[in-house]
Amino acid sequence: MVILPKDYKHTLDALQDEKLTIIAGGTDVMVKNRNWSGLIPRVEGNSINIFQLNELSYIREDESGLHIGAGTKLEELLNSPLIFEPLKAAVREMASPAIRHVGTIGGNVGNASPAGDTLPILYVYDTVIVLESVEGIREISIFEFITGPGKTTRKSNEIIKEIILKNIDYTGFYYEKVGGRRSDAISKLSFVGLYNADEKGTIKDVRIAFGAVYKTIVRNHELERQLLQSLNSEKSMEDIIDEYSQLIQPIDDQRSNANYRKNCSLSLLKSFIQMAGGN
Amino acid sequence: MSRVEFILNEKKVEFEGDLNKRLLDVLRDDFGLFGSKEGCGEGECGACAILFNDEIVNSCLLPMANVVNQRVMTIEGFSTTKKYKAIEQSFMDHGAVQCGYCTPGMIIATESLLNKNAKPTEEEIKDGLAGNLCRCTGYNMIIDAIIAVSRREDDLW
Amino acid sequence: MKDISISINKVDNISKISGKEAYVGDIKLPDMYHAKTFRANIIKGTIKKITYPNLPKDYYIVDASDIPGKNFVKIIFDDMPVFVENKVSYYGEPICLVIGKDKTEILKIMDGISVTYEEDTPEFEYKDAVIHYDFNKGDPKYKESDDLKLIEGTYDMGYQEHVYIEPQGMIGYFENNKVSMLGAMQCPYYIKNAVLSILGIEPEEEEKNSKVKVKQAPVGGAFGGKEEFPSLLACQLAVAVNKLKIPISLIYERTEDMEFSTKRHPATIELKTLVTKEGDIKQVMAKVSIDGGAYKGLSGVVLQRAMLAASGAYAFDNMIVTGDVFRTNTVPTGAFRGFGAPQMIFSVEMFIQHIAKTLSINPLKLRKKYLVKQGDTTSTSGTFRDTVIMPDMIKKAMDISNYESKTTKYEKLINAGNSVKGYSKDDVYRGVGMSWFLHGCGFTGSGEQKHIKAVVRLAKDANNQVTILIASVDMGQGIKTTMRKLVAHELEIPFEQVTLDDPDTDYVPDSGPTVASRTMMIVGGLVLEATKKLKKQWKDNEEQLIETNYKQPDYVKWDDETLIGDAYPAYSWGVNIVEVEVSKVTYQVNLVGTWSVYDIGKAIDERIIMGQCDGGLLQGIGYGMLEVMNHKDGKIQQKSVTDYIIPTAKDSAKMETHLMNNPFALGPYGAKGAGELTLIGGAPAVALAIENAIGKNVYKIPVTPEYIMELMNNE
CATH class of the missing domain: 3.30.390.50 (CO dehydrogenase flavoprotein, C-terminal domain)
Known part of the structure; x- marks a missing residue:
């Protein structure tokens, strides 16, 4: 079953109720869980699709850094004047337009592939991952968030809400x-x-x-x-x-x-x- | 099972089924639209490309949940437009079609690109085609076709 | 009369561009079943026991026990089974088809099949030679001496996968009492003959009362990959349809296609020469080893093509050429555009450069000295009868690319060395490479005369509509357009007055397979001959049927046993120049530009031929620098287009191409073969460009950054 959450709060409630596969753009999940064409992808258990949650799609800057909502599409990063050039450079080279139009930054982080193309940039920007569950918000450095290939410290009731990049100067x-x-x-x-x-x-x-x-x-x-x-x-x-x-x-x-x-x-x-x- | 709606080729349609089903399968199996092809099933070849809210997306990677209440335009829908006719003519004039299996995807990529950038440079065209594999043409004639159509004087884009 | 080369719109353009063209995967017959192949999951061994689960109603398993005829795919040798009987020879060899309507149920049944194997030690090395050929030219009596230096070079190449964007697919159905096949194919009659054989139907019986028909669906790219391989799918389906009398579709997924369909033969080619220090090449010796995989398939003929090209675009007086097909426990290799020639031409082009380097003489001079001239003898002691205009072509290619000044400049740059400790991001080595090549047009040797015996018909109806009846397939190369153009042009009638449909063996005669760059030259030649006959006998508003049969030109003399004589009736020629940049930091190669000149006799449609030139060259360049495929313990490692890298638009470059006008007397309007030629020069040109850039000899393709790093670190 696929849950289509009404809003962000509904998402947190659903995640609290059961372990769900979170799907946003789908560009990784749909490849990993490929099935014979015509059949439903073999996604484990029930899933929740957050692709259309506008609440997770934003880019804003404040004194703590650059906040990018997890649901922000890769293409939107390219189009935003707030995004630092190094991150844009990585996004530009990481995927075709067709992937960039649906793939999200939260997906690239959550997927935790050692070959994930935004990750080296996020590491040098000392990125903080903001996770949320009904229990509250948890901020964790990307260094501690990703523990191995495809492995993160996200708990099953948590969602990646946003990432915060520290604004650093470089010449x-x-x-x-x-x-x-x-x-x-x-x-x-x-x-x-x-x-x-x-x-x-x-x-x-x-x-x-x-x-x-x-x-x-x-x-x-x-x-x-x-x-x-x-x-x-x-x-x-x-x-x-x-x-x-x-x-x-x-x-x-x-x-x-x-x-x-x-x-x-x-x-x-x-x-x-x-x-x-x-x- | 869910019952949802989306806009397919400018018409509101209904889909009933698992929302993790791939849009590609829905187009081909439920709606009989076979212009979107499956070449690789993992978002690399672009043969299944469609316009999703006017932007190119691989329908083989798009779960139906993402499509709910959104606009999908396939080659079948796009081929009724004036822009399509111009692209079609240019592809013919430049010999951009061989086996044809990648072609609908290439047309979609062209439209998506020109929507954002009406007068792309050659490099920008290549970027725009980066997710569409063609094994027959070596791409040059496709690129020429796109340059030519984007340089038309009637400013379709 | 208008020049026939002037381009017209391809007839299938609009249906393809608009997405209306229905390929085999788009065709849904009423009540159609799906089939999936259940495969062995060991590399070599014997099936001890196989247990099928209980099947629900309307689900079926079809295996070797259902085969009415002999259990092999009729290709050349009777060695490749349609379904494993008990001996498994490669990983993924098909054991049975599981058939049903619901795909989930089919997968469940497949999960329920249990097989007990007794495993054997597989062979992956070049040890088990199953086909051997050799021939000599001249009097190869020379031995190494004080005056004669022995120079050697060993060249290696891996698999190349076709990556037609449409995966393999076939539909089998039962109609009008016939087992019928509809699918992606290059050779409808290969399939028909294979199906007859698996069903145990004798050709004479079929002649009297036809039981099998094969129809081609639009083909989404083939490149040789849909030459013999679809016969396997067709045989499997034929067995099923014969038993069940239901429509069944068997469409491969990309990963299944990449893992288990044929590929270009990996090869090792050892070249040796005895040469004076002034560069007099007294003798050349070539030893060709190709990996045929688990079954022989077409490997013998591929080996021949490779061996016959042993002198490349050059003529050497004395040669010893030997070659073997090795059987290994890997997926069978097969036809791929060029058919053995790309491997050999790569090796020869590198070798002659390496000879010149070893002797410190100008490579271009050495190459020019041995370049084929009209009247020279071929590697098999036949004769190059037609004019060879390579000197003009080479000059043209060099002029438009600035080849000479570039090579000299880039050579100096690399030889000057570099005292800098590190490199900045944009630092590159630059290089330019040039390949010269030829391709024999049509089948090797007496293939056309003895085996194919092409028949072509033209049927005119009472409305003066002329229908071309041939078995040739349009797989993107445009013959639906060019064949009709040929006939319309000759009869001086409107293009629309000529019809050519996708072949159906119920209606078209066996004009042979769509392979070997033979379609325009041989089949087109017969079509034109028939057209001329029709023109002469033309009777307005009357039905007329004209038939022509292939007859080998009298001058062609060939001995199948000794491999001596004229291997081909004609040759097409080409020159490719490729320029590259190699990153000094990462060794990634960037294609800068290409310049090509071809002699294909005469283009029946210039734009169509230019499309072949661009596409073929990029496939050749991909083979030379990008496309890595290998197996690990018999399992293909690159099973997806994510892992098997073919060029994208960004990897391509501007391609400048010129066609020479050099009509071949026996070709239709002077046309010779074109399709394969355009692939052959890409790999050596790009490899030579990289060699020029990095100043190290290249012995292997693809020349990946990994390989370049190895070369650079071996100071």
């Missing part, structure tokens, strides 16, 4: 999605790097994330601190790159191999470091 931005072809492809790996330099060229902030090379997105604050120091002291980066190399533990699969994923990730890191003025 340099590097994004690369490496897929099997130039569009419409699942990432073999992806990389995002941001840095912020002052007028004197001193780097004040640097952030890096890798997608599809570990069971979750790879981002490490300690290494970023070391990298920041090195960038400002013209120290060699080799140790830091080695450390990242330890964190990047990709797999061989039908789309690429571990060797390429690892080496390419490191090349992108080096290329980014060079862009930031490092050695």
Whole structure:
């Protein structure tokens, strides 16, 4: 059975009553649960379809950051002047127009695929996931929210309400999605790097994330601190790159191999470091 | 089982059944509209593309719940319009059709693109076609057809 | 008279664009049943026991025990069963069809089937040679010496999947006492013969009292993938329809199609040459190994095509050519546009470049020195009889692409090395590559004369409407338009006065399969011959029937046993130039542009041919740089179009194409073969472009970023 909730409150009540599969745009659920054509997709248990809940579709900014309602469609992110360019860059390359018109940001987060294309960007923006249930609101950092491929700490009575991106300043931005072809492809790996330099060229902030090379997105604050120091002291980066190399533990699969994923990730890191003025 | 309504090719219609059913199956099995094709069943090839509130969407990934009270236009509906006629002529003039299996989806992609961007550049056309696979043409003639139709003087879009 | 090449609108344009064209998956017969294939889930072994669940009313299982004839798909060899009898030879081999009206019930029945297997150790290596050919040319007596250097190159290629956007599908039904098939196919008579064989009907019996008919539905792309494979679906359905007398549709899902339908043969081609240091090629040796999968299918003929192309667009005096089809416990490989030639032409084009590099001589000079001229002998000691205009074509392609200045510039760039430690995001290597190639038109050797024996008819009714009766299929290449154009043009009557329907074996004679780039040259040739006859005998408002039969040109001499002589009546030629950028950071390849020149004799419709040129080239380029398919323990890993990457519009590039006018005396209005030719040069051109860009020899396609990284790291 599919529940079509009247409104957001109805959704929370329904989720409280039973474990439901939440469906928004459907672009992931419908692929995962594919059945013989003509038959109903094999969605486990009952489901609730929140695609038409306008209450979850918004983009607004306040002092706590940029709030994006979970039901906001990917295409809407592209069209909004409030959305930061790095997120737009990822959305532009992640999917075809047909997918962007229905796929939602909440879906990409909730799906928690290591190859999820918005995720590396959300990681560098220290995104907070806002979950809600009839019991109340729970805010959790994306680092703690996603625990493995397809795994999150969302409880079955909770819904992803919105995500909050911290507004950060940057003067340099590097994004690369490496897929099997130039569009419409699942990432073999992806990389995002941001840095912020002052007028004197001193780097004040640097952030890096890798997608599809570990069971979750790879981002490490300690290494970023070391990298920041090195960038400002013209120290060699080799140790830091080695450390990242330890964190990047990709797999061989039908789309690429571990060797390429690892080496390419490191090349992108080096290329980014060079862009930031490092050695 | 639910009974819901949606707008199919500008007519209000009813659907009764599981709301997780794919729009593609509803179009083909319940309404006998077979212009939307199944090429891959996972949103990669675009052969099943339809206009969903005027935008291209893969009907193979769209559960009926998403369609309730929304507007769906298939190639059958679109093919009665003036814009369609212009696209059709341009596809013919430029040799954009070979086996034809991807073609209705390509037409839908063209309309969706031109609705948003009446005079797209070649790069923008390629972006607009990124979710529609064609194995016959190598895309050049399709791109030429879209450039030509978007450069018409009657400003259809 | 107007030039026949001037394009007209394709007849099926409007029905296709408007979505009205009904492909097999769109056809619903009254009371139609669905069928699904139940497959073995081991790779190799024996079925010890199979238990079917109790079937509800109106649900059926059809398996090997229901076959009236011999249990094999009649192709060339009698080796591939229609349903597994007890021996499983590849993962997913069909065991039975489950038939019924409700798909959920069918899936439930499939879940209820239990099979006990005894598993065997599968073979995946090139060990079990099942077909072998060899031939020599000239006097290959040379041995390595102080004066003669031995240069070797081994070239590898993986599977290529057709990815016709319409998956395989067939409907079987019983009508007028006939087992009837309607579906996506290239070869209605291959299917008819296979169905006759599985039903145990002798051809003579069928002649007297027809029991089988095959009708083609509009085909949503084929590329060879609907040559022999649909015979399997048809045989399975025929067994079911023969038993149950009900209409049944068997439509593949994409994943099923990608996992279990035929693909282009993976191959390893070892090339060797004995050459002086000045670049005098004394002798060339080629050893071809192709992976046929679990059954021989068409692999022997594919192997021949590959071997016959062993000298590419060049002529070498002395050659030793050997080849084997290896049986492995994998999905059977089969026909795919080019049919063995793409593998060989890739290898030869890379090899001649590698020879020149090894000897430090100019590759272009070496290639020009051995380029085929009219009167040269072919690899099989036949003769290139017709004018070869490759020098003009090469010049043209090089001029429009700026090939020479680009190669030199890019070579210098890469050879200058790079002292920079890291690269910025937009840093690229640039490269340009050029391939020269040919394709033998029509069936290899005496195939047309001995096996196909094409028959073509023209029927004129009392209203002077002329109907073309041929078994050729329009699968997008436009023959519904070009054949009618041919006849209308010759008779100087309006196009509308000529009819050509999708073939139905009840009405059309066996003009042969829609394969081997033979349709316009051979079938079209016969159609034109018939048209000329009709023109001569034309009687207004009278019914007339004209028949023509294929006759091999007298000059063609071929020996099937030794593979010596004229393998083809004519050759089409091509030059592709491809330019790429390779990211210095990720090694991703970006197609910049392509420039092509083709000699296909004469285009019967220029726009249609240009469509073939664009599409074929992008398939070839995809084969060369994008399309990875492999198996792991006998299971295909890329089972969806998400995982098997074919080019999108964004991966394509501007393609500039020129057609030469070089009419072939025996082709209709001078037309030769075109469909396959356009695919063949793509892979070597793009591989050579990447080689030019990165300064490393390429030995394998597709040249993926993963492979480029390997090459770059092997300093």
